[in-house]
Amino acid sequence: MPILEARSLTKTFRRPDKASGFKGAVKHLAQRKYKNYTAVDGIDLSIEAGESVAYVGPNGAGKSTTVKLLTGILKPSEGTVRVMGRDPHTERIANAHDIGVLFGQRTQLWWDLPVEESLKLLKHMYGVSEADYKRRIAMFDDLLDLNEFMPALARTLSLGQRMRADLACALIHDPKMVYLDEPTIGLDISVKDRLRAFLRELVNDGTTLLLTSHDLADIEEVCERIVVIDKGAIAYDGSITKLKAHYITTKSVHLHLEGAADVPALAEKFPDYAWAAGQAASEVVATYESARHSTAEVLGSLTAQLSPRDLSLSEPSIEDVIRRLYAGELTK
Amino acid sequence: MTHGFAVDRAFATVAFKRRLAYKTQWLVALVLGGGAMLVSMAMWSNLIGSGSLSGYDWDSMRAYLIIGFVTATVVFGGADWHIADRILDGHIAIDLTKPVDFQRARAAEYIGSMASTVPTVVIGVVGAWLLFDPPGPVSPTAGLLTAVSFVLIFPLAFGIMYLSVLVCFWTKRYLGIMWLREALLGFFSGMMIPLAFMPSWLQSIAWALPFPHFTTTPAAIYLGRVDTAGALGLIAAEAAWTVGLWFGGRFVFRHAVKKVTVHGG
Numbered sequence: 020m021p022i023l024e025a026r027s028l029t030k031t032f033r034r035p036d037k038a039s040g041f042k043g044a045v046k047h048l049a050q051r052k053y054k055n056y057t058a059v060d061g062i063d064l065s066i067e068a069g070e071s072v073a074y075v076g077p078n079g080a081g082k083s084t085t086v087k088l089l090t091g092i093l094k095p096s097e098g099t100v101r102v103m104g105r106d107p108h109t110e111r112i113a114n115a116h117d118i119g120v121l122f123g124q125r126t127q128l129w130w131d132l133p134v135e136e137s138l139k140l141l142k143h144m145y146g147v148s149e150a151d152y153k154r155r156i157a158m159f160d161d162l163l164d165l166n167e168f169m170p171a172l173a174r175t176l177s178l179g180q181r182m183r184a185d186l187a188c189a190l191i192h193d194p195k196m197v198y199l200d201e202p203t204i205g206l207d208i209s210v211k212d213r214l215r216a217f218l219r220e221l222v223n224d225g226t227t228l229l230l231t232s233h234d235l236a237d238i239e240e241v242c243e244r245i246v247v248i249d250k251g252a253i254a255y256d257g258s259i260t261k262l263k264a265h266y267i268t269t270k271s272v273h274l275h276l277e278g279a280a281d282v283p284a285l286a287e288k289f290p291d292y293a294w295a296a297g298q299a300a301s302e303v304v305a306t307y308e309s310a311r312h313s314t315a316e317v318l319g320s321l322t323a324q325l326s327p328r329d330l331s332l333s334e335p336s337i338e339d340v341i342r343r344l345y346a347g348e349l350t351k
Numbered sequence: 352m353t354h355g356f357a358v359d360r361a362f363a364t365v366a367f368k369r370r371l372a373y374k375t376q377w378l379v380a381l382v383l384g385g386g387a388m389l390v391s392m393a394m395w396s397n398l399i400g401s402g403s404l405s406g407y408d409w410d411s412m413r414a415y416l417i418i419g420f421v422t423a424t425v426v427f428g429g430a431d432w433h434i435a436d437r438i439l440d441g442h443i444a445i446d447l448t449k450p451v452d453f454q455r456a457r458a459a460e461y462i463g464s465m466a467s468t469v470p471t472v473v474i475g476v477v478g479a480w481l482l483f484d485p486p487g488p489v490s491p492t493a494g495l496l497t498a499v500s501f502v503l504i505f506p507l508a509f510g511i512m513y514l515s516v517l518v519c520f521w522t523k524r525y526l527g528i529m530w531l532r533e534a535l536l537g538f539f540s541g542m543m544i545p546l547a548f549m550p551s552w553l554q555s556i557a558w559a560l561p562f563p564h565f566t567t568t569p570a571a572i573y574l575g576r577v578d579t580a581g582a583l584g585l586i587a588a589e590a591a592w593t594v595g596l597w598f599g600g601r602f603v604f605r606h607a608v609k610k611v612t613v614h615g616g
Contacts, residue, residue: 092447094609116450127445131369143361144451 023066027098060251073238076248119194123201128173145192178205275329363463370467413485428468435525489575510596520607540565561592
């Protein structure tokens with residue numbers, strides 16, 4: 020049985036529909052009009068225990084609203100959601116005990132108190148034993164340098180420190196299902212690397228992870244599956260490997276030639292490849308269909324006939340694919 | 352795991368510490384509260400003189416004003432804005448992902464923050480006692496029952512505050528609700544002026560509400576305006592309001608939580 024199952028999950032908000040300006044505000048007092056706005060539109064989502072799922076989409080797509088529906092913060096307008104067999108909204112407290120949530124834009128820390136006090140309060144809330152608490156704090160310190168700012172008041176923390184502390188708050192009770200909404204905001208590259216390694220280990224130990232992030236390196240390094248949401252509906256749901264295989268069909272060779280590159284002449288000589296000028300006069304890029312031509316064949320023919328000074332191989336990144344998915348240029 | 356007393360204690364302690372983290376604010380509250388009591392004492396001393404008004408002579412009015420100072424300090428010392436802000440700025444989203452009963456957690460926080468006013472109360476009462484030498488309770492039993500009434504003020508204040516804050520789920524604003532609540536509380540509790548000074552129809556309205564139990568009830572017991580049976584009746588009414596407001600809060604929250612609209616990430 021999946022650990023999380025959402026069927027036709029929908030959330031509609033009612034927004035005031037009023038004209039701008041003073042007149043609009045006064046008119047709205049007397050004549051209230053509202054418009055319905057559907058933030059999440061009939062989503063079907065199933066996650067098995069131990070999966071690591073990336074949940075991505077452009078700004079305003081409905082990612083955070085979906086996470087709020089799955090965690091029980093919001094009540095669905097239509098549809099159902101079950102997490103570990105429970106309705107997260109009506110069985111909120113029971114569900115909350117088994118999940119960890121991190122919202123990158125909202126802190127869990129008590130603003131006027133030292134970080135340590137916040138963690139101790141969470142320890143009481145979740146019923147974490149003293150031994151487990153100490154062990155996990157030591158682990159977070161090793162990973163996130165937590166002890167560096169444990170005595171500091173939450174409101175004095177930098178963004179990166181706050182994110183690290185919030186991550187510890189979300190995981191202090193070793194939850195089975197973890198929702199991380201933008202967990203690497205404000206973290207430097209070395210901490211990001213350590214965090215990603217930690218999350219991979221978490222998943223290997225059986226924790227189920229739903230991660231939203233605009234940093235696609237987070238997704239590539241941590242998640243096996245990606246769900247793309249756009250305008251409240253799922254645009255893609257499958258493994259990251261399959262996404263790349265399905266949409267990344269070309270590769271490019273970047274060549275540095277001895278003299279100036281004549282792009283039209285190269286296009287005539289090698290009509291199977293798409294040619295484009297590089298940044299410098301002697302640079303040129305040849306793009307080919309990876310299904311039609313092997314890399315060895317392409318490199319072999321180009322080096323033999325052009326004798327480049329230097330060359331490098333690249334393929335579109337997952338960012339390019341996601342960008343094109345957001346733009347609606349790719350279909351499922 | 353259920354929400355146990357260790358969690359309540361933790362929330363209350365955090366709220367208590369949070370209030371005392373702002374020492375200047377605490378000192379200002381002491382000065383303002385004490386100052387207001389001194390002004391009231393001076394005013395009533397002139398009004399009453401050596402006579403009495405509506406059954407209050409200078410002796411009983413001194414005691415009444417000190418009781419009013421205690422209840423006002425405690426009741427208005429609670430951190431209601433902290434709870435309202437969490438609803439209005441969307442931080443309630445975080446609270447709803449925690450395995451704690453929302454109302455019970457807020458009650459523990461509120462009572463913890465009210466407890467932070469106890470040092471102010473002690474200093475104020477000791478100062479008032481030294482300056483004005485008010486009479487003691489009419490009997491040891493009255494003293495004990497007054498203390499019981501004071502203790503019940505904590506959950507009663509929470510009940511009223513919590514219900515008013517929940518209105519934010521619909522109105523998205525708190526200031527007006529707070530003003531209305533404090534006006535009603537200040538007027539109908541007897542903090543501003545003893546209910547005995549009001550016409551009887553207004554007193555009837557007051558006694559149909561929970562507010563008189565903040566000042567009038569403990570003062571009536573302390574000053575012997577009611578006998579022991581009457582005191583027990585008042586305390587029972589105070590307790591009934593406390594219980595009723597608690598369950599009223601749970602009912603309203605069940606509907607309010609469906610109105611959560613936390614936008615923006």
